Amino acid sequence: MNKTIYFGGPIITMEPDSTPSALLVEGGKIRKLGEKEELLALCPDAQLYDLKGHTLLPAFIDPHSHITSFANTLGLVDLDDVGSFDEIAQRIDAYRKERNIQPGQWIIGRGYDHNTLEEGRHPDKFSLDKAAPQNPVLIAHRSGHMGVANSLGLQELGIDASTENPSGGMIGRVEGSKEPSGYLEENAFIVLASSRMPRPSLEQLMDQMEEAQNIYASFGITTAQDGATRAAEWKLLESLAQQGRLKLDTIAYVDLKNAKEVMEGNPSYIEQYHNHLKIGGYKIFLDGSPQGRTAWMTKPYLGGDADYKGYPIYDDATVEGFMETALKEGRQILAHCNGDAASDQMIHAYKAAAQKLGEPADGRPVMIHCQLTRGDQLAEMAKLGMVASIYVAHTYYWGDVHLKNFGEERGGHVSPAGSAIRNHVVYTFHQDTPVLLPDMITTLWCAVNRVTRAGVPLAEEEKVSVYDALKGITCNAAYQYFEEDRKGSLKEGKLADLVILDQNPLEIDPKDLRSIQVLSTIKEGEPIYTKA
Structure with missing residues (x-):
């Protein structure tokens, strides 16, 4: 059984009037907080972890994200921070060549933001046609609420001048006509396009989920959310759990409109973890x-x-x-x-x-x-x-x-x-x-x-304040998940979900908070990330 005493640096417990100088972890939980000598007398065979002036806090809790969607993006054309239509085309072309994408195969990208493009607007099918004239293309806006298809993409999706706007969405049109421009907004993008894209194999997605978890852990997170789980996402998460490949506690919120059967078919996961996976409730947009x-x-x-x-x-x-x-x-x-x-x-x-x-x-x-x-x-x-x-x-x-x-x-x-x-x-x-x-x-x-x-x-x-901001990613986030009795602060009996930072956020200039680095992330007493 892992027994570790952390000492030698600030310990921010997120508990009122709690300022220990050391913390004892045993069996994945916090056994005791106090002075180093006191804890060593209680558990003389414990390993000693000298913080060397670095700061120990409860691990961060992600109150809302889409971890399976993030995993899926790891295999797409990365359009984050592109500055122009030409740069979008260049990244699509480079991706096509690198992955040896054949004519007729889909190319999917994500992350552009029209607000930061030189052109000051969304791309259209004509600009994407230049990038990949022989491939159907769909790119997603950074918000995930809109995107653009090229001409072959629209053809594959069956979207043409006769296609009506779906409820809660809009199909962009070439000015002065009903011809689709390629721009798709809200349910026109989410329902008519994004949900119909070919998916990677389950095994590939599982590998990408492991990469996604590593990225979350590198930011100090030990609890993550899947914020709109449908059947495909649930299959991925449950497969990972059954194979013991989830190292973050992952909480799924079932898409109430489109996947209620996920809730109905998995009662054993509702509000209780199995191999780090549980269903927390429903999600709507x-x-x-x-x-x-x-x-x-x-x-x-x-x-x-x-x-x-x-x-x-x-x-x-x-x-x-x-x-x-x-x-x-x-x-x-x-x-x-x-x-x-x-x-x-x-x-x-x-x-x-x-x-x-x-x-x-x-x-x-x-x-x-x-x-x-x-x-x-x-x-x-x-x-x-x-x-x-x-x-x-x-x-x-x-x-x-x-x-x-x-x-x-x-x-x-x-x-x-x-x-x-x-x-x-x-x-x-x-x-x-x-x-x-x-x-x-x-x-x-x-x-x-x-x-x-x-x-x-x-x-x-x-x-x-910095302290109130920390509450938003620790104890308050645990409360949101009904997990305040086991996460979100450093207290006897709670899980040893910890993060070690190179600086104390309560002591540095608030303008310099972004310079703080995560040195280690610990889930139930075991390191799941250590900065190289």
Whole structure:
């Protein structure tokens, strides 16, 4: 049985009034905190781990991402940080040659952001045709809410001038005609295109999942989420679990609209782990992306159509039905809400369902993203026991775009973490991987500093302290998962899920938080990542 005493550096327990100088791990759990000599007397055969001035914390907990989707992207054309249509074409061409892709085979890429392209707009089928004239191509926007197909791709997907827009989505058209331009938005992209792409073999995906887990662990994470699990994703996760290839605790949230059978067919996994895998509840999507101008707002976007407010995915009755299903079954529900109209819809639907069925138990429904959530909505969320999982990295990565789309008042208050605290809402912070890497340290920096890529400071009152930011990726995240009794802080009896950082985040200049490096990640007493 592994017995280790950690000492010789700051230990941040995330427990009030707890400042031990050493920590004893035994059998994958925290046995005792105190002084080194005291712990050594209790367990004289324990190994000694000298922190050498480095900082020990509870391991980070990912409150929202899509780890299976991230694993899938590891085999695609990487379009992160491309700067132009020409660069997209160059990467597609290089990928085609490197992988020896034959004519007629699909080429799939992800990660472009029209907001940072020289052309200032989405590509179209014509630009992608130049990149791969003999291959069907589909590329996904960094948000995952939209993308572009080339001419052969549209042909393979059966999308032509006669294809109507699906509910909750839009097919881009060549100006002045009904001919598809290649641009596909929301359900036109997700349902008509992305869901129909050929998938790698199960074994290849399992190998990519191991790589994905290593990446998560390198950022200090020991608990990860699969935030919209359907049948294929569940098959992958369950296969990994059965083969003992999951080293992170992985919590699946079943796509309520499209894969309810996953919940119904796997009762033994519901809210309990088997080989590091469990089902946490349901997931639904209520709107789109603010940087993609598809998030559903109560007031119009700036620029373009003066009345345009984005749009919902479902009507109110459908969303209330989803909430009733979750409450009747006693399942936690997560709802993707970026715009404040989507936030209104979730709050009203959950409240109506709860009133109809009687006051629910501690369901901890989670509003995912909360980009434009208002103060009055946060106050209502507190009454409902609703968790705000805030995509706070938006402040840096898309803050300048939000100022352009929403103006200083709305755009400056995106990711309202300070307001969540003032309204007594339990909050967590996430990266929505694969949209961004699961980089918890950068997220910490974003929550504390709130500055855009261009260096523009956003609403000061929404900043949080370093300690409060740490809560969003440790103890509050454990609470979101109903795991506060076993994770999220360093306390006797909890799992020895630990992370060692090269600097103490509570002592360095907050502007330098991004310089912190993860040195080691430990899952139940065993290292799963060590910096080379």
